[in-house]
Amino acid sequence: MLPLHLGLFGYLLWSLHGAHSFEPAGYSLETRYIEVPLDHLEWTDKVKTFNIKYLISHVYHVPGGPIFVYIGGKGNIENYAQNSGFIFDIAKSFGALIVFIEHRYYGESLPFGNDSFRPEYIRFLTTPNALSDFVFVIDHLKKEMYENVVALDTYPIVAFGGGYGGALAAWLRMKYPFSVIGAIASSVPIEYSSSVSSCECFYDVVTKTFERYGRDQCVKTIRLGWDVVINLSKSKMGMDFLSTKWKLCQRLTTAEDVEKLLGWMATIYVKLSLNNYHYPTNFFTSLPAYPVKVFCDKLTTSFFNDTKGLVEYFGQALEVYTNYSGKLACNEFEDTTDYVYNYQLCTELIMPKCSVDSDMFINSPWNYEQFAADCKKKYGVSNGNPDWILLGYGGKNVKYFSNIVLSSGQMDPYSCYGAKTNVSSSIWAFDIADGPHHIDLRNSDVSDNNYIINARRNHVSAIKSWLNIA
Structure with missing residues (x-):
C-alpha cells in the first residue's frame, strides 16, 4: 500500500510499523495553511497573524456531504492523521470531507517561529485562542464547501478529538454550537478541578x-x-x-x-x-x-x-x-x-x-x-483560579449542552476525570472495558474486542442522528 502523501511540498510522511500500520491505499492528504489572528480579541489596525496548518482530503467527499474535522492536540497534526483511522474508516459511507487542524504552538503552527516559546510570546497560547482558530478554519471551510447553499441553519460538520484534543472538540460544540453539529470526544478529562475529582x-x-x-x-x-x-x-x-x-x-x-x-x-x-x-x-x-x-x-x-x-x-x-x-x-x-x-x-x-x-x-x-x-x-506565570476550566467550560454542567459523545477506556488514567454515565438525552457517555487512551478513534483492527467495536458503532449512530440519516 502507498504511504500517506502530503501534497504541498510532495512530502512523504513516515509510515507506521507492522501489519497494523495506518496506510490507506491510494489515499492523499493535502497540506494547507490559513492565516489567523495571533489574538482573536485584539482590535487594532495592525493585528498580527500567523499560519495554522491543516490537512484535507476530498477522496470520499460528495457535494453537500458532511465535513469531519479532527481537532489537533499536543503534537504535530500528521501524527494524529496517522493514528486516527476511525475517521477514515467511516468517511466513505458518509461521503465526508476529512480535515485535520493543527493546534497553535504545535507542529508547524508557530506564531513566532523558533522564538514562539519565549515568555513574551507563549502567552498567546490559550484555549480560547485555540478554539477561535478552529472556528476560523471551520468558517473558511463552510464558505468553500457550501458556497452554493443559499440558506442553511446548521452545517453538517462533526468534530472529533482525543485526550486534550477531545476536550477541545467538546468545548467547541459547547461554546460554538453553530460551528459544529456534534462532537465525538474520546478520553476527555472533562472535569479539570480538585473540587469534582480525586487527585489520586x-x-x-x-x-x-x-x-x-x-x-x-x-x-x-x-x-x-x-x-x-x-x-x-x-x-x-x-x-x-x-x-x-x-x-x-x-x-x-x-x-x-x-x-x-x-x-x-x-x-x-x-x-x-x-x-x-x-x-x-x-x-x-x-x-x-x-x-x-x-x-x-x-x-x-x-x-x-x-x-x-x-x-x-x-x-x-x-x-x-x-x-x-x-x-x-x-x-x-x-x-x-x-x-x-x-x-x-x-x-x-x-x-x-x-x-x-x-x-x-x-x-x-x-x-x-x-x-x-x-x-x-x-x-514566569501565575494562575489566579485553579478552577477556571471548570467555570469556563461547564465541567459537570455539560447537561445544558447537546450532541456530544464522551467516551473513555477503563485502562485510560484520564478516564477518572471523565463522565461515567449519560449526562442527558443528547450527551452520551460510553465506557470501554479494557480500553487504553482514545482507542476508539484508532483504525479498526481484527484484534479489536467487542467493547471497542461497540463504541465505534455507537459513534456512527450518534453521527447519523445528528445528520438526520436513517
Missing part, C-alpha cells in the same frame, strides 16, 4: 494497568526501584553508574538532575499505560503490542544479585518506551517534548494529581501552592 485516581489507574499486565511482582519491583535509584544517586560514583547503564544523554551531576530523572521514570510509566494498545503502534514513539506487559516481562523475568544488577535491568526495561526501535544512541531525560503542554497545565489545564501508598509511585500530595510556585519558576 490518575496514578491509581496506571498502577492497576501494571498490576493486570505485569502481575503484582512488577508493581513491587517498580516500588523498590525508587529507593534503589535515590540511594544510588547519593554519590558521584552512583550517578556515574546510572548515567552509563541507562545510556543517558546528559550525565547526572546534581540533586536537581536526579529529581528530573525520577520524574522521567514516572512519565514513562504513565505513557506506557496510555499507549498499552493490543497491537504495535507508533504514536509519538515506536511501541510493541501491550508495552506494559513487555516492560514488566523484562523487569521481572531477569535475575540479579544486587541493586546495581536491578538498576541495569530497569534501564533495559525503560528502553521499551524510550528506544524500542534501538535506533537512539542515548536516552534524553530532560523534559523537552512536553514543554509547551506543561505550560498549558500551568496556566489553564490544571489537573490535580497526587500519589499515595496504594499506588506504585513515590508519595506526593497535591499542593496547589507548591505547584503554582514551580510554574512561576519555570514559566
